[in-house]
Amino acid sequence: xxxxxxxxxxxxxxxxxxxxxxxxxxxxxxxxxxxxxxxxxxxxxxxxxxxxxxxxxxxxxxxxxxxxxxxxxxxxxxxxxxxxxxxxxxxxxxxxxxxxxxxxxxxxxxxxxxxxxxxxxxxxxxxxxxxxxxxxxxxxxxxxxxxxxxxxxxxxxxxxxxxxxxxxxxxxxxxxxxxxxxxxxxxxxxxxxxxxxxxxxxxxxxxxxxxxxxxxxxxxxxxxxxxxxxxxxxxxxxxxxxxxxxxxxxxxxxxxxxxxxxxxxxxxxxxxxxxxxxxxxxxxxxxxxxxxxxxxxxxxxxxxxxxxxxxxxxxxxx
Amino acid sequence: xxxxxxxxxxxxxxxxxxxxxxxxxxxxxxxxxxxxxxxxxxxxxxxxxxxxxxxxxxxxxxxxxxxxxxxxxxxxxxxxxxxxxxxxxxxxxxxxxxxxxxxxxxxxxxxxxxxxxxxxxxxxxxxxxxxxxxxxxxxxxxxxxxxxxxxxxxxxxxxxxxxxxxxxxxxxxxxxxxxxxxxxxxxxxxxxxxxxxxxxxxxxxxxxxxxxxxxxxxxxxxxxxxxxxxxxxxxxxxxxxxxxxxxxxxxxxxxxxxxxxxxxxxxxxxxxxxxxxxxxxxxxxxxxxxxxxxxxxxxxxxxxxxxxxxxxxxxxxx
Numbered sequence: 001x002x003x004x005x006x007x008x009x010x011x012x013x014x015x016x017x018x019x020x021x022x023x024x025x026x027x028x029x030x031x032x033x034x035x036x037x038x039x040x041x042x043x044x045x046x047x048x049x050x051x052x053x054x055x056x057x058x059x060x061x062x063x064x065x066x067x068x069x070x071x072x073x074x075x076x077x078x079x080x081x082x083x084x085x086x087x088x089x090x091x092x093x094x095x096x097x098x099x100x101x102x103x104x105x106x107x108x109x110x111x112x113x114x115x116x117x118x119x120x121x122x123x124x125x126x127x128x129x130x131x132x133x134x135x136x137x138x139x140x141x142x143x144x145x146x147x148x149x150x151x152x153x154x155x156x157x158x159x160x161x162x163x164x165x166x167x168x169x170x171x172x173x174x175x176x177x178x179x180x181x182x183x184x185x186x187x188x189x190x191x192x193x194x195x196x197x198x199x200x201x202x203x204x205x206x207x208x209x210x211x212x213x214x215x216x217x218x219x220x221x222x223x224x225x226x227x228x229x230x231x232x233x234x235x236x237x238x239x240x241x242x243x244x245x246x247x248x249x250x251x252x253x254x255x256x257x258x259x260x261x262x263x264x265x266x267x268x269x270x271x272x273x274x275x276x277x278x279x280x281x282x283x284x285x286x287x288x289x290x291x292x293x294x295x296x297x298x299x300x301x302x303x304x305x306x307x308x309x310x311x312x313x314x315x316x317x318x
Numbered sequence: 319x320x321x322x323x324x325x326x327x328x329x330x331x332x333x334x335x336x337x338x339x340x341x342x343x344x345x346x347x348x349x350x351x352x353x354x355x356x357x358x359x360x361x362x363x364x365x366x367x368x369x370x371x372x373x374x375x376x377x378x379x380x381x382x383x384x385x386x387x388x389x390x391x392x393x394x395x396x397x398x399x400x401x402x403x404x405x406x407x408x409x410x411x412x413x414x415x416x417x418x419x420x421x422x423x424x425x426x427x428x429x430x431x432x433x434x435x436x437x438x439x440x441x442x443x444x445x446x447x448x449x450x451x452x453x454x455x456x457x458x459x460x461x462x463x464x465x466x467x468x469x470x471x472x473x474x475x476x477x478x479x480x481x482x483x484x485x486x487x488x489x490x491x492x493x494x495x496x497x498x499x500x501x502x503x504x505x506x507x508x509x510x511x512x513x514x515x516x517x518x519x520x521x522x523x524x525x526x527x528x529x530x531x532x533x534x535x536x537x538x539x540x541x542x543x544x545x546x547x548x549x550x551x552x553x554x555x556x557x558x559x560x561x562x563x564x565x566x567x568x569x570x571x572x573x574x575x576x577x578x579x580x581x582x583x584x585x586x587x588x589x590x591x592x593x594x595x596x597x598x599x600x601x602x603x604x605x606x607x608x609x610x611x612x613x614x615x616x617x618x619x620x621x622x623x624x625x626x627x628x629x630x631x632x633x634x635x636x
Contacts, residue, residue, distance in 0.1 A: 122574045144542050152542030179541040181534040189578045191530055191538045196552070197575040198520035198582060202512055203552055212509055216499040218551025220509045223497040224462050224470030226551075229544035231619050233536025234514070234521055239600045240613050247597045250588045256440050257515040258585070260507045264516060265583050267576070270568045279565045282557045295558050300634050301549050308626040316618050 004028050007087040010078065010106060012036075012043040015119050016091035018146035021047055021054070023089070024071035025061050025148065026176035032074050033081035040074030047072060054148065057303040061177070082110045087172055089141065090118045099128045107134040115169050117141035121193065124186045125158035136162040139169050142190055143178075149302050151179040154190045204268045207278055214278045215285065231309065322346050325405040328396065328424060330354075330361040333437050334409035336464035339365055339372070341407075342389035343379050343466065344494035350392045351399035358392030365390060372466065375621040379495070400428045405490055407459065409437045417446045425452040433487050435459035439511065442504045443476035454480040457487050460508055461496075467620050469497040472508045522586045525596055532596045533603065549627065 004027035009016045012034035020043060023030045032040040051065035060068060075081035082088065088110055092102050099118060106116055116138045118128055129138035140156040147153060153173050157166045166182065173180040181191055189197060203217045212220075228237045235246065242249035286294045322345035327334045330352035338361060341348045350358040369383035378386060393399035400406065406428055410420050417436060424434055434456045436446055447456035458474040465471060471491050475484045484500065491498040499509055507515060521535050530538075546555045553564065560567035604612045 150542060150545055152538050154538070179537050181530060181538045181542075183530050183534075184528055187524075187527070187529050188581070189574070191524060191535060192542050193574070194520055194524065194578055194582075195517055195535070195538060196543055197578050198516045199513060200552055200556070200575070201579065202516035206505075206509060206512065209505070210502055211505050212499060212501050214553040216501075217509060217513070218553045219497050220470050220472070220499045220513060220551075221547050222549055222551040224468060224499075224510050225514055226544045226547035227468055227620060227623060228616065229539050230548035231540055231623065232616060233538075233540040233544075234518055235532040235536045235596065235600065236603075238518065239604070240609065240616055243609075245597070245604075245606060245609055246600050247589070247592050250592055254588050256507070256511070257518070257588075260512055260515050261519065261585055263506070264512075267579055270572050270575075271565070274565050274568055278553065279563070282553065282564050285554075286557070286563075288563060291558065291561075291563055297635060298546065298550060298558055301630055302545060304630045304634060305545060305549065305626065308623065312619055312622045316622060317615060 005086040006031065006084050007089065008033065008081045008085040008110070009089050009091060010034075010081065010102065011091035011093075011119075012039040012074075013091060015143065015145060015147075016089070017043045017046050018148055019089050019091060019119070019143070020072055021050060021068060021146075021148040022176060022178065023087075024068045025054075025063060028071065028087075028176070030072045031081040031083070031085060032072055033078050044069055044072055044074065050146075050148075053300070053303065057307050059148070059303060059306060078105060079109050082106065082114070085110060085114050088114055088116050090116070094120060094122065096123055096127055099123060100131060103129060103132045103138065107132045107138075115139065115165055115172065117169060119143060122189070124188065125156050125161070126186060129158045129160065135160040137165050139166060140186075140190070141169060141173065141180075142192075144192065146299075147178060149299070149306055151177065152181060152192065153178045154181045154183060154192060156183045156186050156190055158186065200270070201268055202264060204270050204273045204278075205264065208268050208273045208276070214281050230305075231312070323404045324349065324402050325407065326351065326399045326403040326428070327407050327409060328352075328399065328420065329409035329411075329437075330357040330392075331409060333461065333463060333465075334407070335361045335364050336466055337407050337409060337437070337461070338390055339368060339386060339464075339466040340494060340496065341405075342386045343372075343381060346389065346405075346494070348390045349399040349401075349403060350390055351396050362387055362390055362392065368464075368466075371618070371621065375625045377466070377621060377624060396423060397427050400424065400432070403428060403432050406432055406434050407437060408435065412438060412440065414441055414445055417441060418449060421446060421450045421456065425450045425456075433457065433483055433490065435487060437461060440507070442506065443474050443479070444504060447476045447478065453478040455483050457484060458504075458508070459487060459491065459498075460510075462510065464617075465496060467617070467624055469495065470499060470510065471496045472499045472501060472510060474501045474504050474508055476504065518588070519586055520582060522588050522591045522596075523582065526586050526591045526594070532599050548623075549630070 006029045007023050008031045012032050034040050051068050054060050118140050125140040129135040142154040144150040155169050170180040170182050238249045239246040324347045325341050326349045330350050352358050369386050372378050436458050443458040447453040460472040462468040473487050488498040488500050556567045557564040
């Protein structure tokens with residue numbers, strides 16, 4: 001799966017367009033299909049505008065914007081989009097009915113050896129693929145948006161997924177420059193939303209209890225914990241934070257952490273905490289009308305960070 | 319408190335030496351005292367060696383290594399170290415008896431207007447300062463090590479802390495180039511260890527359940543969630559992840575997260591999970607003998623990241 005080949009993207013919304021960039025940058029020929037007649041063509045204009053920013057940050061693997069846009073082919077029918085592909089990335093609406101109907105058709109029309117991947121963030125692959133005849137070749141491949149900047153993609157098997165398909169999915173995404181997270185079995189929230197949920201729940205609890213502002217909690221992550229997490233992750237962080245490694249760290253610090261968890265068991269209503277002050281705090285920091293500009297600023301910062309990580313991987317080592 | 323002045327560091331171990339760099343870099347005259355006779359002098363050699371690395375990454379605010387080392391004065395007595403200081407950073411052993419005894423003496427010897435700050439990571443300031451006559455001027459100022467690279471410092475008042483002292487502590491640390499997190503009241507684990515504990519607990523749970531390897535969980539943070547967290551934090555991340563901001567995000571996604579928390583209430587024994595595979599996985603990645611070299615690698619990566627953040631703050635904006 002490491003050699004460039006033809007892939008299909010089904011659903012040309014935000015995630016589909018972003019995956020189109022990822023796959024085109026990896027040298028694949030990308031077929032785009034969307035049930036809305038103009039969506040696939042609109043995707044090309046979007047890819048061109050994002051591509052300029054990526055080129056400026058040297059994030060197109062040496063390809064030009066024209067190379068990327070030229071690798072995309074909007075298709076008039078699903079059958080045409082699936083012709084001869086090795087990989088299908090489904091990026092449709094996040095409802096189980098739509099996903100099931102979509103994969104029934106995709107399974108019928110795609111080449112027998114194509115891997116069928118859903119971008120679903122919250123539906124379990126067993127629920128999506130249960131009634132699909134070719135369910136052994138189905139997985140969830142869930143990115144963090146946008147995948148052309150954030151490399152992590154969760155690869156989640158259903159209970160029917162052929163282990164060889166899971167292997168091929170992981171290898172395909174790695175060869176495309178992503179960082180696949182291989183799950184051995186499914187669980188609600190996969191890896192990343194579970195980790196984000198656990199962290200956010202405690203963040204809302206601290207604000208709800210009047211201990212600190214949301215801004216100061218953000219600073220504790222952005223100017224504190226997430227600096228190391230952003231290049232080694234939390235397990236390696238604690239492994240390097242005690243002379244004898246992770247077992248030594250746990251022996252020293254688990255008693256301190258254990259004392260905290262009792263106070264973390266009650267649910268916090270995020271909506272109530274937001275209405276009680278966090279939303280006002282955020283809108284004072286970034287007024288609603290400025291959110292799109294702030295999102296563009298975030299993407300520029302993210303590109304600069306990714307470019308720095310690539311340089312550091314090369315110059316200092318991984 | 320923004321103008322350079324004299325500060326004292328009590329305890330010249332790992333944290334004390336690191337704070338010495340932070341304060342000297344900010345232009346302060348730094349008095350060092352440690353009950354072990356050679357510790358303060360040994361700190362100078364350490365500061366010189368770390369200083370070279372910081373200078374190479376342009377992280378000394380334009381000062382030379384000689385400037386930094388020249389700003390440090392090892393003192394023969396606590397009284398000498400505290401003479402004329404505006405700030406005392408206590409960095410002794412993490413036991414309540416030692417902290418209490420230490421602050422009883424510090425409070426007696428320090429100028430009446432000096433702020434007394436403990437680096438304690440886990441002891442509550444009310445427990446530390448309860449019996450100290452000048453308890454109104456005591457706070458915890460807990461860094462992530464090393465503070466000369468990781469700017470976040472939790473500033474935690476005891477129940478007796480004068481609000482004006484809390485203000486002065488926040489202003490002093492900010493003027494020294496740190497990012498103070500202002501806590502309105504104390505809680506076990508403060509902000510950062512609570513956030514880290516909540517995240518790690520879920521990380522250990524995923525590995526314990528056989529869903530993914532520790533390496534893949536690390537990748538989900540390092541190549542996924544922590545990229546944005548490392549410059550905007552988790553609240554701003556979700557605020558920018560829905561068209562209508564944080565309230566819109568919560569309306570869309572809290573139901574999905576709510577479904578996860580029931581499965582997060584049982585404690586996970588980290589030691590058991592480590593013995594069951596994570597420690598072996600980590601030692602296969604980094605053998606025990608290589609841990610010191612890997613820690614130096616981490617510090618070089620951290621310096622490069624901090625340097626990138628400063629450039630991006632300037633070129634792209636904050």
